[in-house]
Amino acid sequence: MAMTLFPRTPVTPHEDHGFFGPDSVTWRVWSYPTSLTVGFQRAVVVEELDPALIAAVDQTNAVRYRPRTRYDRTLRYFAMVAFGDTRSTTKAADILVKVHSKAIGTEPLSGNRYDANDPHSQLWIHLTAWHSILYAYETYGPGKLSAADEARYWEECAIGAELQTCDPADVPRTREGIRAYFEGMRPRIAGSEAAQSMMDHLLNAKVMMPAVPRALRPGQWVVNKALRIATIATMPRWMRKMAGLRQSRVLDVAIRPVMKASFRLASLSPRVELFLVGQLSPSTVPVVAPILLGIPPERAETLSPAEARERYGYDKPAEAHQAWRAKQRARVFEEGREPSDAGLVESEPILGSMAR
Template sequence: MNAPAPAAHARPPLRANNYGFFGPDSPSWKVWAAPTAIVGFQRSVVLEHFDPFLAAAVANSQGIYRKPAVRLDHTLAYFLTVAVGDGERALLESEHLMGIHAAMTGIEPITGKRFAANNPASQLWIHVTGWHSVLKCYEMFGPGPLSADEEAQYWRECVIAADLQTCKTSDVPTNREEVREYFAQMRPQLCTSEAAMRGMHYLLRTDYPTAGLKFWLASRLMAPVTIATLPSWMRKLGGFDQPGVIDRVAIVAAKRAVRATLNPVIEQRVIGAVAPMTSATLREHRLSPIPTDPRVVTPAEIRAARTTAASTAS
């Protein structure tokens, strides 16, 4: 879901203390720091609106309509931080985001049930669509499929990252087949509404001048590419299907664009034109020195260390 712009809070360096939850050789570092992640992100925030409760939460907050570029940039930067930041920074950002989401509650108009942005089921949909979409775009547009071992590790890392949200890690798919099963289980619950249709189409093609010229243009350039990655039933349900010839042209264009931005400096500059916080996170990721404790940690370990530090201080 699109995160509200966080209130100002102190952000420590991206990777001062450790290598975070995955480390330099992890597939998560490769996939989330690749230029294809921005297309995968657009894909995921569109898909989130098929969940009526998330669509209602987004419509209720109105954040993407007031400041779409800021909201989306902050959200993508958050996912990137979880993937490549140290454990302390990732946990800080996740707690800050959950604190903002805590206020996003109300009544979903289709079911008449209460929605909450931090609901575990909704958070699971956000998490799975995000990690799946970013990997799919990495595979489709370059650099290409992960090895079998890397893909297995990627889904293990997806489970670890879920521990920073309210979803149950035991519910997170652990391989590609389980992801397919999850989507199959979710399909009967997915639907569109006036709020969902507005959100999906707005995220594919934002308005000018609200989003700014660069973001307005970028969303429209990416939209055919994003749509080309989606199954026919989703495209038809969302009302944004496109002819196969556009799919083919979009895929070829996207592959060429990715090849042109595989250099991390070029990638950083291109993304910086539309997502400055994400670009700054990529730059910090690229330039971060070896952390003081150069090892991979777990969310539980970081939480325990924080508890110990707090008890010692008191």
């Protein structure tokens, strides 16, 4: 039975508890207001240091010219992985392979081909997101998880990786393993001119926010500035240097109590938290609303990604749509044509419209 969140905005229960459920560490961390704000902004900013990813981003320029749409769709997908029901999320993961089949080409710095479905690229995106969400929670939220809870969190991260083309076995299961992964990535990432420009662009949360009346613009400026400072403060110095970002240690320290208090207040009211999510990503609200409002699903059931694929008839992402992906490669690398947008069009009912 649907209930009303805001006027004319019904909240419909999910079909099931998804892949994690209410007792998971994932739900606890990802449902805190730090996650889909600072945490997610940090993730999409840090991701741009991957030369293959920034080449794919530059190919379409959608992040620059349709930032709100791109952010909205991406945030909705990650929220679906954490909170969505298994049927919808498995379908979204499958169609995302077709969407990513468009993001192929030749990386200009190395001359190597890139493919957004490449397992290493997908692992970078996946771990950057899960690490950033947790780091924001620890820095501006309730604090560090216990050792047992952190171990569960990374085990759940590996479950989430089953919805990507990467190998879940490559997901580190400890904080030390995560640190080693990012240290190992340092020689493979680069703060190119394109990466630095896009990172600065994405640190401007205003491009993801809706237009507001003139009287509210000063408040929006303050929120935007605070998010930028808070996000940069979570980035290590070597990464800031690579990205061409400068920020004093005074700001790093000063922003912490401000953000901790702000997020603590927001966490006291699920409706306020949903309002904030709606400002950044309207299509994500139906995904997270049942969880934040405590609306039980139709079935109190969780499934593994493998069980969901078997039930609903989908291939593993790494094995999905091979014929379509080969056709896209032929168009780009053999025929010199633009890849087909069919996957993007097909994804709109699932991940949100491209029109905004």
